[in-house]
Amino acid sequence: MDAETLLSIEDLRLALPDGRVLLDGVSLSLARGEALGVVGESGSGKSLTAMTVMGLLPDVRSSGAVRFRARDLLMQDARAWRRLRGKEIAMIFQDPMTAFLPVRRVGAQIDEQIRLHEKLSRREARARTVRLLGEMGVPDPAAAAERFPHQLSGGLRQRAMIAMALSCAPALLIADEPTTALDVTVQAQILVLLTRLRETGAGLMLITHDMGVVAQACTHVAVLYAGVVVERGPVRAVLDAPLHPYTRALLAAMPPLDGPRPAHLPAIAGQPPAPDARPPGCVFAPRCPQVRPDCAIRPPVVRMGEQEVVCVLYAS
Amino acid sequence: MLRMLAARLGQMVFVLFGISVLVFGVFFATPGADPTARIAGRGASPEVMARVRSAYGFDRPLPVQYARMMEKLFVSRDLTSFVDHGAPVVPEVMAAAPVTLSLVLWASLFWVVFSLAIGIVSAVLRDSWVDRFFMGIGLLGLSMPVFWLGEVVNLVTQSRFHDTWLFSWVPPLGYVPFSESPLGWARALLLPALTLSVAFIGLYARVLRAELLAAMGEDAIRTARAKGAGPARVWLWHGLRLSWLSYVSLFGMDFAQLVGGGALLTEVVFALPGVGRLTYQGLNTLDLPLIMATVMYAAVFVVLANAVIDGVYALLDPRIAEGRHGR
Amino acid sequence: MSALLEAKDLERRYRLRDGRELQAVAGVSLTIAPGEALALVGESGCGKSTLGRLLLRLDDPTSGTLRFDGEEITTLSERRLRALRPRMQMVFQDSYASLNPRRTAGDALAEPLRIHRRPGVAARVRELLGLVGLPEAAAAKFPHEFSGGQRQRLNIARAIALGPALIVADEPVSALDVSVQAQIINLFRDLQARLGLACVFISHDLAVVRQMADRIAVMYLGAIVEEGEGMAVLAAPAHPYTRALLDAVPRADRPLPPPLSGEVPSPISPPSGCRFHPRCPIARDRCGIETPALRMTGTGRAVACHFPLVSEAGSGFSS
Structure with missing residues (x-):
């Protein structure tokens, strides 16, 4: 792992106490100034991966390694986690309405995070809060800090959320579906904001179900299916030449915005498997158009140029 | 804001009016019942009957009777008990x-402190033996009738073990006014208040535990942890903040209800001359003026408490102040 | 061909508790031909869902008229409407909330048939399951035993049970994952072709709308700002808002153009003149004063803009 690598997850597996497997081999890496899109459908484990990096999953058994700046996060104690969260790794959530405490003013909630990690007076913390809100494009930031979450529009709430996440200048920002609850025109504004963030040298991990969002805001992408990273690589490479049948099917299933309109969208038949009914071999095999007998054994990770793919089609 | 206050005040007056009409109707306008005989008490002489009839206007139409009664209750305040000879x-x-107010203040202090402590500890240590123990005790306290518990307390502290070092400080039953002796006041109320609070501790601890655990599943709590807040801060600062709305409203209603005379059994058992005991006396002797007065007094407290709760609600949750909840 | 549904100047106002008024739908006129698929597109608060409910008389318009199959239904009594209900149905976004969790899929499908005393209930239930691509065994299952996509199939089956002429579907695929979403989009198009259904799709997603509908109507703050043939509108939007909406969609093949500033204003106090003018990149003085009417611009396109982006012919940019 080179010096620039911020986060590397190696073969992370998570299971519930009752034995149900949630993540079944997630490997990712993220360098400074990069933005990694973690794409998958609901139940693929993309949010779980993020929560693991934040240490916010209490009752799971985990194996593998989550390394952040050469520290293994899974090995650290509760105090170390607390110092890390909000300071070195910060997170923003899908619904800024419920993510903020509804009964306290937005500014006070941002001040709280600053003062949790730095010895600052209330006044100094508030000055930073107002500055951050302003930088996030919140009009009249001092007044906005005095509002309650429900008094702000959805877009402003998410900007305030991002301001809070950035308040202690974290090295890594995790955004879990940050634009899903927003209208498209507001989503575009937030994506611009997130893209600008990368220029500060921080790393961004963007959890999303939307390939378009990944294309816009990320440099790298990892495609998750049923708790397994099936393909990862630079965004351009993966979007231009997807290797895994699932990645291809996912891209093909998106209705096009221009060009001819297909009479039928190439949908993927069936449903993703439930966590307790995952196939032992390739997790995508039951829905895969190119399934073969050797898919019954979990395929190895194959390196193809800049991309990595987990599929028998590329195993030599 | 002013308009809201005025509306609220009008609403309160309207509710009180409704209650007074209802109570008046039940006791005085029930067909076949002669209120004169009831007010005058059992075995009153014909002269007394005649005096009562004209004083209350029972020979006049009902609205006049009602107005006369309210006037006697609120304006001239000379409503007299005929049982008690005027x-x-x-x-x-x-x-x-x-x-009553002293008793309920002490009791509420106990039940808030203990239920907060037990509720929070049980929620934090949910499903552990500590939690099960506390919830078991709480259920026990909830299901013990207060008059029985009071008698047991009296038996233990007044007679059986009164002369041991443990309970020799317990004063005889009855009330000592604060102005007379603050210490005596506190001593006289300690055991009655504890007895009264037991059931409430059980109930409130359970409610708080359930609300806290529900709040801990909220997104906002996840955010608090993601910010790097420690467990004490997450539970007490964020969790409580989200969950004490129903606790507060429950408290307001119970407090008002008790001040209004709901502590009747405790007052009777511990011989405290409070409103509850007064109501009890009135009911025993069918002293209608007394009942009318105590019921109206209770109604005023409940209605007032309701208004206070709404105010506190608006302070605790700004969304309510604006007349919208959630989105 | 005569219109199946014809709405004229439909308006819906809500009175708020503080006495102010919210104009959710501000004078919308549109027609839907039999078998046609129309989409109502816009951001949250544009009134598309309210309009959808008005079209089925699930909500009463404050003013305006509504004709279904030639019959005026604007003020039809609830009892008379009930006779029309089998011909107009609705599908909602939340597939779970619209099903009774304690009743099997078979019950859910049989219920409308029994209410309207249709013969051959059992056979019809089997036929409906087949139409939406569910196995016959699904009839005995409860809603929670289905996946989101399957539940939405079930909702669609229930909506078509009585053989309606019109279905209004409010965000029917937006809660679904991409791979499942494609299945449901295909299902809608199949059913439309096979049963000659007219559909109104309500959606915020332009790509989904393009795939599902023949004609689209873009709404902003309660009013239609542009309407026309779907592919044409999205290939060359005439209204600056349609353009902005299209530009805001994150896509793989181009970087995001600079997004619109600000957010949708409150429908309680909408801007004067053209409602879009405060956010419009090409607004001029006139836009703040004079409200543009929805005008036909030739080839079946209607635009409510003083300075539309495309000329009459539907191609090229105006100065």
């Missing part, structure tokens, strides 16, 4: 009120 009722209630 003792005015309103000063009696006013004299009883501080006793």
Whole structure:
């Protein structure tokens, strides 16, 4: 792992106490100034991966390694986690309405995070809060800090959320579906904001179900299916030449915005498997158009140029 | 804001009016019942009957009777108890009120402190033996009738073990006004208040535990942890903040109900001359003026408490102040 | 061909508790031909869902008229409407909330048939399951035993049970994952072709709308700002808002153009003149004063803009 690598997850597996497997081999890496899109459908484990990096999953058994700046996060104690969260790794959530405490003013909630990690007076913390809100494009930031979450529009709430996440200048920002609850025109504004963030040298991990969002805001992408990273690589490479049948099917299933309109969208038949009914071999095999007998054994990770793919089609 | 206050005030007056009409109707306008005989008490002489009839206007139409009654209750305040040979009722209630208020203040202090402690500890240690123990005790406290518990307390502290070092400080039953002796006041109320609070501790601890655990599943709590807040801060600062709305409203209603005379059994058992005991006496002797006065007094407290709760609600949750909840 | 549904100047106002008024739908006129698929597109608060409910008389318009199959239904009594209900149905976004969790899929499908005393209930239930691509065994299952996509199939089956002429579907695929979403989009198009259904799709997603509908109507703050043939509108939007909406969609093949500033204003106090003018990149003085009417611009396109982006012919940019 080179010096620039911020986060590397190696073969992370998570299971519930009752034995149900949630993540079944997630490997990712993220360098400074990069933005990694973690794409998958609901139940693929993309949010779980993020929560693991934040240490916010209490009752799971985990194996593998989550390394952040050469520290293994899974090995650290509760105090170390607390110092890390909000300071070195910060997170923003899908619904800024419920993510903020509804009964306290937005500014006070941002001040709280600053003062949790730095010895600052209330006044100094508030000055930073107002500055951050302003930088996030919140009009009249001092007044906005005095509002309650429900008094702000959805877009402003998410900007305030991002301001809070950035308040202690974290090295890594995790955004879990940050634009899903927003209208498209507001989503575009937030994506611009997130893209600008990368220029500060921080790393961004963007959890999303939307390939378009990944294309816009990320440099790298990892495609998750049923708790397994099936393909990862630079965004351009993966979007231009997807290797895994699932990645291809996912891209093909998106209705096009221009060009001819297909009479039928190439949908993927069936449903993703439930966590307790995952196939032992390739997790995508039951829905895969190119399934073969050797898919019954979990395929190895194959390196193809800049991309990595987990599929028998590329195993030599 | 002013308009809201005015509307609220009008609403309160309207509710009180409704209650007074209802109570008046039940006791005085029930067909076949002669209120004169009831007010005059059992075995009254014909002269007394005649005096009562004209004083209350029972020979006049119902609205006049009602107006006369309210006037006697609120304006001239000379409504008299005929059972008690002409003792005015309103000063009696006013004299009883501080006793009840003192008792309920002490009790609520106990039940808030203990239920907060037990509720939070049980929620944090949910499903552990500590939690099960506390919830078991809480259920026990909830299901013990207060008059029985009071008698047991009396038995233990007044007679059986009164002369041991443990309970020799316990004063005889009855009330000591604060102005007379603050220490005596506190000593006289300690055991009654504890007895009264037991059931509430059980109930409130359970409610708080359930609300806290529900709040801990909220997105906002996840955010608090993601910010790097420690467990104490997450539970007490964020969790409580989200979950004490129903606790507060429950408290307001119970407090008002008790001050209004709901602590009747405790007052009777511990011989405290409060509003509850007064109501109890009134009911025993069918002293209608006294009942009318105590019921109206209770209604005023409940309605007032409701208004206070709404105000506190708006302070605790700004979304309510604006008349919208959630989105 | 005569219109199946014809709405004229439909308006819906809500009175708020503080006495102010919210104009959710501000004078919308549109027609839907039999078998046609129309989409109502816009951001949250544009009134598309309210309009959808008005079209089925699930909500009463404050003013305006509504004709279904030639019959005026604007003020039809609830009892008379009930006779029309089998011909107009609705599908909602939340597939779970619209099903009774304690009743099997078979019950859910049989219920409308029994209410309207249709013969051969059992056979019809089997036929409906087949139409939406569910196995016959699904009839005995409860809603929670289905996946989101399957539940939405079930909702669609229930909506078509009585053989309606019109279905209004409010965000029917937006809660679904991409791979499942494609299945449901295909299902809608199949059913439309096979049963000659007219559909109104309500959606915020332009790509989904393009795939599902023949004609689209773009709404902003309660009013239609542009309407026309779907592919044409999205290939060359005439209204600056349609353009902005299209530009805001994150896509793989181009970087995001600079997004619109600000957010949708409150429908309680909408801007004067053209409602879009405060956010419009090409607004001029006139836009703040004069409200543009929805005008036909030739080839079946209607635009409510003083300075539309495309000329009459539907191609090229105006100065």
